[in-house]
Amino acid sequence: MEENQNMLHRKTRKKWGCIFITLLLCFTPAALAEEESQERSSVTVHVLQDLSSYDALTEDEAKGSPFIPESLEDGKAVIGSDNRIIITNPYQFPYSAIAYIQAKGACGCPWDATGFMISSRWMMTAGHCMYCVEHHAPVKDVKFYFGYEDERNYLLLQDAGCTIWISQKVEEGTDYHEDDYAFLRFDDPIGDRTGWFGYWYDAPGSAIESEVLYCAGYKDGILKSDYDWARVYDSKFVTHTIDMVKGNSGCPLFDQDYNVIAINTAEAIDGTVNYGVRLTEKMQRLIQREGFPE
Numbered sequence: 620m621e622e623n624q625n626m627l628h629r630k631t632r633k634k635w636g637c638i639f640i641t642l643l644l645c646f647t648p649a650a651l652a653e654e655e656s657q658e659r660s661s662v663t664v665h666v667l668q669d670l671s672s673y674d675a676l677t678e679d680e681a682k683g684s685p686f687i688p689e690s691l692e693d694g695k696a697v698i699g700s701d702n703r704i705i706i707t708n709p710y711q712f713p714y715s716a717i718a719y720i721q722a723k724g725a726c727g728c729p730w731d732a733t734g735f736m737i738s739s740r741w742m743m744t745a746g747h748c749m750y751c752v753e754h755h756a757p758v759k760d761v762k763f764y765f766g767y768e769d770e771r772n773y774l775l776l777q778d779a780g781c782t783i784w785i786s787q788k789v790e791e792g793t794d795y796h797e798d799d800y801a802f803l804r805f806d807d808p809i810g811d812r813t814g815w816f817g818y819w820y821d822a823p824g825s826a827i828e829s830e831v832l833y834c835a836g837y838k839d840g841i842l843k844s845d846y847d848w849a850r851v852y853d854s855k856f857v858t859h860t861i862d863m864v865k866g867n868s869g870c871p872l873f874d875q876d877y878n879v880i881a882i883n884t885a886e887a888i889d890g891t892v893n894y895g896v897r898l899t900e901k902m903q904r905l906i907q908r909e910g911f912p913e
């Protein structure tokens with residue numbers, strides 16, 4: 620399969636005009652995937668039914684704290700010390716809480732993506748990281764590597780016991796970019812070993828723009844990190860110029876206190892700017908309905 624061809628035309632939204640954006644998925648050659656084990660356990664995928672109305676979040680619901688396991692505390696990484704650095708120790712927090720995802724759709728397409736833990740059992744990623752939007756097919760087999768160096772060296776590998784919810788808009792496949800998110804719940808409390816990010820739903824624009832944001836994602840199994848100022852585009856998006864490449868879909872945009880404020884999802888087709896989907900009240904209400912944070 621060629622590199623991602625999903626160049627999507629956002630229709631008649633005023634603010635977007637005719638901006639073309641391209642997803643940041645990384646499609647791997649099909650031949651490579653066929654060499655992989657056929658033994659992968661399948662996962663359960665659900666579609667999140669939309670909420671007609673929901674209450675505003677309390678302060679506790681809107682903001683969650685990161686968790687750093689004792690075993691990783693000493694090795695906590697200094698974030699943002701260089702531009703677009705290769706993370707040489709992905710075992711360190713917060714990188715330990717970021718997963719290198721190797722996925723295969725029910726359609727047969729293989730792809731790589733990134734996701735991040737937000738509690739002991741819950742992960743968040745971009746919706747199109749769990750769904751082949753080209754063939755309208757959910758992910759069928761998936762491996763989550765944490766602290767990935769190579770296929771033999773990693774902090775943790777999870778490839779079974781996972782329930783996935785994708786947003787309804789992604790499943791419908793049209794005009795879904797502002798709803799490009801998915802939640803995953805692992806049967807095992809793997810976050811106790813990997814740590815997890817805090818989160819900030821509906822973070823005020825002033826807070827988002829007052830400090831640099833960090834981003835770290837996998838591409839071909841290599842974790843890279845970068846940071847820059849982000850801009851609030853509207854209530855759904857931030858834009859940023861943090862250096863991103865394919866495979867970085869689903870990686871976290873987080874502040875210096877490790878609170879995720881957006882999910883990295885797409886880039887402008889001319890490469891000038893990247894888009895992150897902001898964590899919103901609606902998303903928190905949806906994930907709560909499915910049982911978060913338990």
Ligand SMILES: [Zn+2]
Nearest residue numbers: 726728751754
């Ligand atoms: Zn496909």
